[in-house]
Amino acid sequence: SRDQVAAAVDRTVAWAQRCLESFGSRRHHSAGHEQALFGIVQGGLEAEERERCAEALAALDFVGYAIGGLSVGEEKEDLHRLTALTAPMLPQNKARYLMGVGFPEDILAAVNAGVDMFDCVLPTRLARHGTILTHGGRLSLKNARFADDSRPLEEDCPCAACVGFSRAYLRHLIIAREMLGFQLATEHNLTFYQRLMQGIRAAIEAQRWEDHRRDLLQHYLGPAEAGRARES
Numbered sequence: 001s002r003d004q005v006a007a008a009v010d011r012t013v014a015w016a017q018r019c020l021e022s023f024g025s026r027r028h029h030s031a032g033h034e035q036a037l038f039g040i041v042q043g044g045l046e047a048e049e050r051e052r053c054a055e056a057l058a059a060l061d062f063v064g065y066a067i068g069g070l071s072v073g074e075e076k077e078d079l080h081r082l083t084a085l086t087a088p089m090l091p092q093n094k095a096r097y098l099m100g101v102g103f104p105e106d107i108l109a110a111v112n113a114g115v116d117m118f119d120c121v122l123p124t125r126l127a128r129h130g131t132i133l134t135h136g137g138r139l140s141l142k143n144a145r146f147a148d149d150s151r152p153l154e155e156d157c158p159c160a161a162c163v164g165f166s167r168a169y170l171r172h173l174i175i176a177r178e179m180l181g182f183q184l185a186t187e188h189n190l191t192f193y194q195r196l197m198q199g200i201r202a203a204i205e206a207q208r209w210e211d212h213r214r215d216l217l218q219h220y221l222g223p224a225e226a227g228r229a230r231e232s
Contacts, residue, residue, distance in 0.1 A: 005044040012042045013056045020060055036063040038097060041086055044069060045078055054089040064095030067115070071100040080109045087114040104133070104196060104220055108213050111200055123189035128182055130174040133192045135219050141171040141185070159191035160184060 016039045023037045039057035043049035057065060067086050070079050083098060087110070090096050097117035098110045107118055123133065132139040134154045139146070149167040157163075161170060161184035173181025196216075203212030 002046060002049075005046050005049050009043055009049045009053045012040065012053060016040075016057055016060060016062075020062070038062055038064045038066045038095075040066040040068040040099070041090070042069045043082075045074060045082065047082065047085055050082055050086050051089065054086050058089065058091055062094065064097055064117075065090040066097040066099050068099045070098070071102050071106070071120075076106065079106060080113075083110050083115065084113040090114075105217060107196070108200075108216060111204075112209075112213060123193055124186050127185035127189045130171075130181070130185060132185060133189050135192075135196075135216070137220055139167075141167065141174050146171045153188050154192075157188065157191060157195070159188045161188040 019037060039060060039062040041050060041054045041057055043051075043053045054065075067083060067090075070082060079101075087096050087098075092114070095117055096115050097119075098115045100120055101107060101110060101118050102120045102122060110118070126133065126138075130141040132141060132153050134157075136154075139153065146167045149171075151167055152162040152165070153167060153170065154162055165184060170181055170184060172178075174185065199212065199216070200209075203209050
């Protein structure tokens, strides 16, 4: 209920204050204690509670700020809406981190809102099931259509899977449950995310973010889905 969410936000802010007191000032770390302490914004799906939590935490001296409690099963529209609401409320001179995200379209929406950092098990979890992420969309290597496909997973990708192996051979490894197949799929998916973020940084620095975001969404999701993703 809304009252439960409000009580949880009160508890979050109280806990954040206790953590800061215990951790000490970030400007006076003792030797061997160089971790960064982030405040985590909560508030469920309640916009007012998100705002209240973000405002309270922004008043505290954290190294960075996280947006938590999202990407846990809610609709994508809620994820994008609350990220767009919360991120601009956090200090712009501090790192802003969206926890547990995620899919490329969600990362693009969050970057558009002002988020800097992400973490997610998605690239490795998908690889364990033979699912490959490419800039043209997802591939399921278990599909029979890849059995005789001599192309790499992605033409311009520098990872070991793309440089040394065909889709057909990687499919064989996955179907046979050979560990090499899962390792190569994992390396490719991690490389995909590294390249995704490199491209995002370069586009922002070149002041062509909107064009870059539109192009990525159209290639990854297709024109119709890309239009809906941009609107959200």
